[in-house]
Amino acid sequence: MAGYILRRVSEVIPTILLVLTLVFLALRVMPGDPAVAALGEFATPDAIAAFRDKLGLNDPLWIQYISFVGHALTLDFGRSMTNGTPITALLAQALPYTIILALSATLIGIIIGLPLGAVTAVKRDTAVDGLGRVFALIGFSLPDFYMGVLLLLVFSLQLGWFPMLGGGNGFVDQLHHLVLPAITLGLVMAAFVMRLTRSSLLEVLRRDYVRTARGKGVAERWVIFKHALRNALIPVTTGLGIYVLTTLSGTITVELVFSRPGLGTLLIGGVTARDYTLVQAGLVVFAFFVVGVNLLTDLLCAAIDPRIALR
Amino acid sequence: MSEIVLPRASHAAWFSYVTSNRSTSAGIVLSILLVVLALISPWVVPHDPLEQSFIVANQGPSSDYWFGTDSFGRDVFSRVLLGARVSLSIGILAPVLAAAGGVWLGMLAGYFGGWTDRLISRFADLLMSFPSLLLGVMVAAALGPSFRSAVIAIAVALFPRFVRLARSSTQVLRQEPFIEASIVAGRGPLSIMQRHVLPNIAGPLVVALSLWIATAIRLEAALSFLGLGAQPPAPSWGNMIRDGMSDLVGDPWPAAFAGAAITFAVLAFNMVGDALRDMLDPEMET
Numbered sequence: 001m002a003g004y005i006l007r008r009v010s011e012v013i014p015t016i017l018l019v020l021t022l023v024f025l026a027l028r029v030m031p032g033d034p035a036v037a038a039l040g041e042f043a044t045p046d047a048i049a050a051f052r053d054k055l056g057l058n059d060p061l062w063i064q065y066i067s068f069v070g071h072a073l074t075l076d077f078g079r080s081m082t083n084g085t086p087i088t089a090l091l092a093q094a095l096p097y098t099i100i101l102a103l104s105a106t107l108i109g110i111i112i113g114l115p116l117g118a119v120t121a122v123k124r125d126t127a128v129d130g131l132g133r134v135f136a137l138i139g140f141s142l143p144d145f146y147m148g149v150l151l152l153l154v155f156s157l158q159l160g161w162f163p164m165l166g167g168g169n170g171f172v173d174q175l176h177h178l179v180l181p182a183i184t185l186g187l188v189m190a191a192f193v194m195r196l197t198r199s200s201l202l203e204v205l206r207r208d209y210v211r212t213a214r215g216k217g218v219a220e221r222w223v224i225f226k227h228a229l230r231n232a233l234i235p236v237t238t239g240l241g242i243y244v245l246t247t248l249s250g251t252i253t254v255e256l257v258f259s260r261p262g263l264g265t266l267l268i269g270g271v272t273a274r275d276y277t278l279v280q281a282g283l284v285v286f287a288f289f290v291v292g293v294n295l296l297t298d299l300l301c302a303a304i305d306p307r308i309a310l311r
Numbered sequence: 312m313s314e315i316v317l318p319r320a321s322h323a324a325w326f327s328y329v330t331s332n333r334s335t336s337a338g339i340v341l342s343i344l345l346v347v348l349a350l351i352s353p354w355v356v357p358h359d360p361l362e363q364s365f366i367v368a369n370q371g372p373s374s375d376y377w378f379g380t381d382s383f384g385r386d387v388f389s390r391v392l393l394g395a396r397v398s399l400s401i402g403i404l405a406p407v408l409a410a411a412g413g414v415w416l417g418m419l420a421g422y423f424g425g426w427t428d429r430l431i432s433r434f435a436d437l438l439m440s441f442p443s444l445l446l447g448v449m450v451a452a453a454l455g456p457s458f459r460s461a462v463i464a465i466a467v468a469l470f471p472r473f474v475r476l477a478r479s480s481t482q483v484l485r486q487e488p489f490i491e492a493s494i495v496a497g498r499g500p501l502s503i504m505q506r507h508v509l510p511n512i513a514g515p516l517v518v519a520l521s522l523w524i525a526t527a528i529r530l531e532a533a534l535s536f537l538g539l540g541a542q543p544p545a546p547s548w549g550n551m552i553r554d555g556m557s558d559l560v561g562d563p564w565p566a567a568f569a570g571a572a573i574t575f576a577v578l579a580f581n582m583v584g585d586a587l588r589d590m591l592d593p594e595m596e597t
Contacts, residue, residue: 015437026453141578143529145536146570149552153563242442249445253533257556268537271452283449287441294440 001302004309008298012291019287020069027280028061055081055277068280077281082273087281090266095285098255098262102248104182109189109243114236116190117197121232122224124202132194139191145253148184152257155180165259181258185250189243196239201232237304241297245290338582345576349395356389361544371564379564381554387565390546391572397458397547398576401540402528405465406520413470414516417477418504422485432478435471443468447530451539461540465530469523476519480512518587525580532573548573 043051052058056067071077077087120132156164168177204210205228213223252264259265267282269275302309348355363385370380378387420431438446447464454460481504484490493503534540535549543550548569555566 018434018437023449023453026450137578137581141525141581142574143532143536143570143577145533146552146573149556149559149566149570153559153567157560157563245442245445249442249448252444252448253536256537267448267452268539271456272538279452283452286445286449290441290445 001306001309004302005299008295008302012295015291016073016288017069019291020072020284021065023280023283023287024065024068026283027276072284077284078277080270080275080278082275082278087278090278091263091281091285094261094263094266097260098248098251098264100178101181101185101251101255101260101262102244104178105185105189105247105250106240106243108182108186109193109247112186112190113193114197114233117194117236118201118224118229118232120194121198121201121205132198136191136195139188139194142188143253144185144188144250145257147187148181148254148257151180151184166261177258177260181251181254181260184254184257185247188250189247192243192246193236193239197232197236200235201228204228204232207231234305238297238301240300241293244293248286248289248293335582335586338579338586341575341579342583345395345579346399348392349399352392352396356392357386359386359389361385370562378568379562381551381562381565387551387568390551390565391548391568394546394548394551394569394572395576397535397541397545398528398531398549398573401458401462401465401531402524402576402580405462405527405531406469406523408462408466409469409523410473410516410520412466413473414477414509414512415504417474418481418508418512420474421478421481422500422504422508424482424485428478431474435474435478438467438471439475441468443526444530444533447534448537448539451534451537456539456542458541461531461534464534464539465527468530469527472523473516473519476515477512480515481508484508484511521580521587522584525577525584528573528580529577 049058056064059067075088077091079086080090116132116135120129123129152164155161162180163173163177166177168174205224210223210228213227214220218227251262252268254260255262255264256268263282263285267279267286270278270282372379378391381387381390416431416435420428441449446468450464450467451460454463484507490503490507493507498506531540531547532549532552535547536553538550538553540549541547543554551569552566555563555569559566
């Protein structure tokens, strides 16, 4: 196990370097001069040259690369090109909104999706199952941001139950602002969790040991809870990392719908304002999240199912 | 999904399967209808989708403006119809581009094995570890907002799936005697891949292509909603919702109808994709 952890953690280093290289290259092929973008079309050539110098854009590519990787690894992203604020401060402000949203949405998704998946599998081909299928179909077809717009229209505009925009001030107000975005992403997540739970439980219910349990007269409720569901939950648990990351990517659009001041809003704002340093930082932080969550998931899976560590 | 190998079925069997299932045939009919509508939309729109008129701005649905008008007084129905062109063309173009790149890399990995395989697979795994929307946003953000970068972004997000599929199919095929025979006959690897491998793995790849159209349409909508896709004034469903957000209180119709169009298109292509997957892998429960 210790060997597996060491091996898996050491894999992170080349992965992060590769990701950073990709971000670096992607931004160098971006059309247009970032200096012109920041200073406007009518900037004097001197101003542009000075600006490029300040950003290090006149250095050879490999020096730019090394300084970029060094700064990214120490989480020092410099200052925003449009308003001069240190980017680390902007990130520190935005991150809690995104993390709390992603986590609460994942939680909602599991709380709704797990029981729904179990019920539809047990009551297969009944009306309940039919309703579950419709729910899943809607969850997969309705884009999360459109679901957000619809919830906003009904529950904020028409009924006035929830505040429309922003992140809120103070604990209670922030919670109030969290409800609609979290439900939006949570419902989509619930469809994923439900489908996985259902198919996994159906698969387990076909196994021999379930038939044996039934054959020797174990009560059906007991068969399902004690024998089937426990085993069916293994793939669902290992899918947890995917849920968290899918929800994390969903926060980008949903934050825009609800004007929530999170990481997605920051990144998209940076793209719109052509704030090159901010975009660079946003991409790196999102990439770090993916690498980190994947690492945690793999370690969690190995803890649950020790066979993984032996491969 | 990655290990699918297409069973050989006669055309008659395919046809009877497809027509026996109501939701499959509904999905196919709706998808074809959407494509046809997108193709003919410039000639059938009731109003000029770009014509602004402040006299008729922010109207609800009426007999003259079926889906109402937006804050510039443009006809929402015409814009939704024309928006289908952007959504569907990206929705089809991006998976095709992803397949074109991914299939060759996957064949190289599956054919040569060893270091080539390890390098390519590691790269594909890395991309796969990113959720497709996040990857799409990252690429589009780096390239700057445009129609072209939306296509590239979605293609990058889908491409590792084609690498995996082509790799696993090629690995199986690599063991076949007729491939050995070609090698002995002195054919080069690239020529073998083109002449013998590609035609034999084309079936599952085409199915995979159709499976990812719905995903691509949804990604395109998300990207243009974020302002990273096709740029206004050309209507796309995503940027119509984006525009509609600025005046949701006064006029919710553009956002509501554009979103309904996205849902409808994703649903239709999803039904086709699901049916094709079930047909390939009837054991898998959905």
